[in-house]
Amino acid sequence: MPNNKIIVPLDVATVEDAIALLNQLPEVTFWKVGLELFTNTGPQILEVLKSRQKRIFLDLKFHDIPNTVAGACRAASRYGVDLLTIHSTNGRDALKAAAEAVQEGASQANVKPPKLIAITLLTSISSRQLASDLHVPLELPEYALKMALMAKESGLDGAVCSPQEVAQLHQTCGNNFLLVCPGVRPEWADKGDQKRTFTPAASLQAGANYLVIGRPITSAENPAIAWQKICEEVKNLT
Numbered sequence: 565m566p567n568n569k570i571i572v573p574l575d576v577a578t579v580e581d582a583i584a585l586l587n588q589l590p591e592v593t594f595w596k597v598g599l600e601l602f603t604n605t606g607p608q609i610l611e612v613l614k615s616r617q618k619r620i621f622l623d624l625k626f627h628d629i630p631n632t633v634a635g636a637c638r639a640a641s642r643y644g645v646d647l648l649t650i651h652s653t654n655g656r657d658a659l660k661a662a663a664e665a666v667q668e669g670a671s672q673a674n675v676k677p678p679k680l681i682a683i684t685l686l687t688s689i690s691s692r693q694l695a696s697d698l699h700v701p702l703e704l705p706e707y708a709l710k711m712a713l714m715a716k717e718s719g720l721d722g723a724v725c726s727p728q729e730v731a732q733l734h735q736t737c738g739n740n741f742l743l744v745c746p747g748v749r750p751e752w753a754d755k756g757d758q759k760r761t762f763t764p765a766a767s768l769q770a771g772a773n774y775l776v777i778g779r780p781i782t783s784a785e786n787p788a789i790a791w792q793k794i795c796e797e798v799k800n801l802t
């Protein structure tokens with residue numbers, strides 16, 4: 565079912581608001597808990613999601629020195645979530661340390677280790693900003709690919725990338741490297757702060773394993789109808 569490939573972020577401030585979304589969207593099987601909700605309320609929402617048999621993407625985007633990143637990944641892996649993020653710009657040493665720490669944390673808690681995936685380049689950054697703000701002299705697709713390859717070589721399970729780069733990453737990194745794409749916008753939705761977008765159908769056709777789609781659904785006047793429209797768009801895609 566293609567709609568099992570859509571992850572909806574709980575980008576809200578309170579557990580009550582998160583539960584309201586869960587109730588409005590009972591068909592969503594995979595939810596993302598990110599910085600806003602986790603910083604406000606801690607791990608409480610993870611238990612709510614587990615009690616409803618939902619899959620969980622814990623998107624805490626760790627970025628620090630190897631020892632600190634490893635400690636954070638070890639701790640996060642004890643929650644028994646399905647996906648966990650760190651930034652590829654942590655560098656190779658931290659990525660390797662994080663990959664090991666994920667296994668340690670999960671085995672300490674006797675849970676399945678999460679798939680550890682690295683942000684290649686945030687989907688809110690344009691080619692121009694990559695050059696002018698981040699002072700990266702490479703072309704954006706080449707930079708994203710290099711970040712994904714470093715993550716793969718460091719033992720990570722996959723990467724987060726924009727759908728505009730996913731075909732190239734899929735071709736180079738292979739079928740076993742998980743590719744998760746935010747920056748997904750149906751034709752009828754506002755882009756907001758997202759710069760490198762594709763539609764849901766085009767993102768899946770380009771090879772994304774999962775799509776992260778937030779505001780087009782969660783900020784819609786009727787989230788259930790927005791969800792249905794997106795499911796309709798992707799229904800014939802595998």
Ligand SMILES: O=C(O)c1cc(=O)[nH]c(=O)n1[C@@H]1O[C@H](COP(=O)(O)O)[C@@H](O)[C@H]1O
Pocket residue numbers: 573575596598623625649683685686687688724725746747748756758776777778779780
């Ligand atoms: O790691 C992420 O999920 C992420 C990486 C990235 O490069 N861009 C990005 O938008 N995200 C997340 O994906 C979600 C996108 O939400 P919408 O822009 O509302 O669809 C947000 O929760 C972001 O935190």
